[in-house]
Amino acid sequence: MKPLRWFQFKSIHTSIAIAFSLLIICTTLVLSYNTYRVSSGAVTDNSLQYTAQLVEQVSMNINTYIANMQSISELAARQEPLRRLSMLEEAGGGGAARLKEETERLFQSIVSSRSDIAAIMFVGSSGIVASSREDAVPKSYKELSGQDWYRQAIEADGETVISSSRVQHLFEQEYRWVVSLSRALPGTEKGMPGGVLLVDLNFSVINDLCSRIHMGSRGYVFLLDPEGSLVYHPQQQLVYSGLKSEAVDAILASDDRTFEFEAGGVRKIYTVHSSGYGWKTVGVNDPDELGGSKGYMQRAAALWGILCLAVALAISVILSRRLMKPVKALNSNMKLVEKGHFDTRTDFDSPNEFGRLARTFNLMTAKIKELMEQVVQEQEDKRVSELKALQAQIHPHFLYNTLDSIIWMAETGKMNEVVRMTSALSKLLRTSISKGEERVPIRRELAHIEHYLTIQSIRYRDKFTYEVDVDPDILDCLILKIVLQPLVENAIYHGIKNMADPGHIRISGCAAGEDIVLIVEDNGTGTDADQLNRMLAQAEEAASRTAAAPAGVGGQGQGGGSTASKGGSGGVGLHNVNHRLRLNYGEGYGLRFESEWEEGTTVYVRIPRVPRQEE
Numbered sequence: 001m002k003p004l005r006w007f008q009f010k011s012i013h014t015s016i017a018i019a020f021s022l023l024i025i026c027t028t029l030v031l032s033y034n035t036y037r038v039s040s041g042a043v044t045d046n047s048l049q050y051t052a053q054l055v056e057q058v059s060m061n062i063n064t065y066i067a068n069m070q071s072i073s074e075l076a077a078r079q080e081p082l083r084r085l086s087m088l089e090e091a092g093g094g095g096a097a098r099l100k101e102e103t104e105r106l107f108q109s110i111v112s113s114r115s116d117i118a119a120i121m122f123v124g125s126s127g128i129v130a131s132s133r134e135d136a137v138p139k140s141y142k143e144l145s146g147q148d149w150y151r152q153a154i155e156a157d158g159e160t161v162i163s164s165s166r167v168q169h170l171f172e173q174e175y176r177w178v179v180s181l182s183r184a185l186p187g188t189e190k191g192m193p194g195g196v197l198l199v200d201l202n203f204s205v206i207n208d209l210c211s212r213i214h215m216g217s218r219g220y221v222f223l224l225d226p227e228g229s230l231v232y233h234p235q236q237q238l239v240y241s242g243l244k245s246e247a248v249d250a251i252l253a254s255d256d257r258t259f260e261f262e263a264g265g266v267r268k269i270y271t272v273h274s275s276g277y278g279w280k281t282v283g284v285n286d287p288d289e290l291g292g293s294k295g296y297m298q299r300a301a302a303l304w305g306i307l308c309l310a311v312a313l314a315i316s317v318i319l320s321r322r323l324m325k326p327v328k329a330l331n332s333n334m335k336l337v338e339k340g341h342f343d344t345r346t347d348f349d350s351p352n353e354f355g356r357l358a359r360t361f362n363l364m365t366a367k368i369k370e371l372m373e374q375v376v377q378e379q380e381d382k383r384v385s386e387l388k389a390l391q392a393q394i395h396p397h398f399l400y401n402t403l404d405s406i407i408w409m410a411e412t413g414k415m416n417e418v419v420r421m422t423s424a425l426s427k428l429l430r431t432s433i434s435k436g437e438e439r440v441p442i443r444r445e446l447a448h449i450e451h452y453l454t455i456q457s458i459r460y461r462d463k464f465t466y467e468v469d470v471d472p473d474i475l476d477c478l479i480l481k482i483v484l485q486p487l488v489e490n491a492i493y494h495g496i497k498n499m500a501d502p503g504h505i506r507i508s509g510c511a512a513g514e515d516i517v518l519i520v521e522d523n524g525t526g527t528d529a530d531q532l533n534r535m536l537a538q539a540e541e542a543a544s545r546t547a548a549a550p551a552g553v554g555g556q557g558q559g560g561g562s563t564a565s566k567g568g569s570g571g572v573g574l575h576n577v578n579h580r581l582r583l584n585y586g587e588g589y590g591l592r593f594e595s596e597w598e599e600g601t602t603v604y605v606r607i608p609r610v611p612r613q614e615e
């Protein structure tokens with residue numbers, strides 16, 4: 001690959017300084033970013049850990065509070081008046097009024113000692129209703145026994161049922177926001193409940209436990225019951241009205257852990273902790289607020305990064321100057337050698353690479369004259385070989401046959417075809433010999449081929465058709481002149497000419513990475529592609545050993561698959577095209593064949609992609 005142009009400088013000192021600077025900048029940026037990221041991650045982790053501890057503490061406080069209330073409920077249930085009251089079968093018999101009065105005094109004594117209890121009530125299966133409230137009229141037995149807390153306690157078969165926060169309607173014209181604990185008490189008959197004991201807790205207690213928790217300006221805690229209903233939420237009314245939402249389903253499905261959830265473009269971090277009563281205590285954090293000191297860490301990292309960067313850049317400039325001092329001295333001597341002073345010597349005695357470079361430079365200048373003479377001779381041989389190849393492009397047989405065709409058409413009065421063929425021959429000759437250029441744009445090479453195909457299509461009427469389909473992006477790239485004509489001529493003479501049916505020639509091309517691939521394919525008689533490639537390699541190897549000049553390209557023996565297989569001058573012409581390509585472009589370029597009998601032949605021409613302006 002070509003080096004990046006924006007990183008090419010005339011001075012190695014500048015290149016080294018910039019390389020050091022880029023290395024230092026990248027290192028500083030990476031270190032600063034990683035420092036900030038690790039610090040930010042640590043702050044976030046600590047915040048989440050602190051949140052988890054707060055949530056766990058809230059859950060424990062609520063569990064303790066509920067457990068105390070449950071103990072009070074159990075204590076009341078074990079009292080003799082209430083136990084006997086629950087075993088009454090009828091509301092009017094067995095001293096029911098006295099037992100009810102004793103039970104209510106018991107309830108009142110409990111409530112008077114606990115401000116967090118809103119009310120205690122017993123609703124017996126016999127229809128008796130006893131409550132801790134003297135100042136309120138309870139609802140009828142029928143209405144009370146139809147409420148959810150009563151039915152759930154009966155279904156729980158003696159287990160304590162804890163409700164979510166809700167509006168409780170136990171007394172006439174009174175609605176209180178409470179959390180209820182209810183349990184069924186045993187009756188006279190085995191397995192049949194004697195009634196339900198209800199303890200209503202003031203919701204304000206739950207509210208106080210949760211609202212005292214502060215997790216930043218936008219963090220909060222809320223409670224969920226096992227059915228997903230809100231027990232407590234600081235913005236409960238907004239949730240009920242649909243203006244705010246929480247990931248209830250994800251929370252219910254989650255274990256005790258921390259996870260991030262996004263809905264409607266709003267991201268939240270939930271920390272979930274389950275209580276022993278089925279409730280879930282959930283802490284909510286705003287991800288953007290967790291790293292509260294991120295701004296400070298960013299400024300600190302940037303400040304220290306800039307300071308370290310300035311010091312490191314200063315050191316890099318000083319070091320690059322010291323490193324480049326011997327190189328500059330060597331550069332001055334090289335300029336003298338460029339002017340022809342081959343006796344120049346560099347006196348720089350050092351055991352490091354610069355010293356070895358100076359000694360190598362002295363050896364180089366001692367041999368430079370000999371090498372220059374050798375290079376000049378080799379270049380001259382190369383130019384002679386290429387000139388011979390170019391001069392032999394138009395084989396006399398092709399020219400004679402074309403002229404005979406023109407004379408024959410003139411004698412038969414086909415003047416339009418005479419004009420077309422003469423014009424095409426004129427343009428073909430002009431393209432072959434004009435300006436003495438060695439390399440031409442692919443556009444001009446294709447024009448040359450089209451002139452050639454025009455002549456041949458007139459000579460061999462209805463014998464073949466052709467098409468040219470080359471990527472427009474490569475038309476202005478350069479190619480050696482008259483490379484494609486021998487391949488096309490071979491396709492006509494040795495692939496299509498002897499076919500009974502009309503043939504077809506297709507010329508295509510496109511870019512292949514840093515290279516260009518041009519393809520000449522025909523549907524002619526075909527040949528053995530492996531044999532063609534072997535002959536091509538053997539001819540190239542023989543040419544390298546003998547250093548012989550290539551033979552002319554062109555004529556009826558031009559290099560194509562079928563020609564090589566039949567012997568004659570075809571192999572020489574084939575080698576000439578391939579040798580010119582490899583001589584100019586290198587070992588990785590040249591011709592490659594694919595062919596099958598009765599299927600046709602495909603020739604691939606690979607050359608480097610050289611735009612015209614870079615020539």
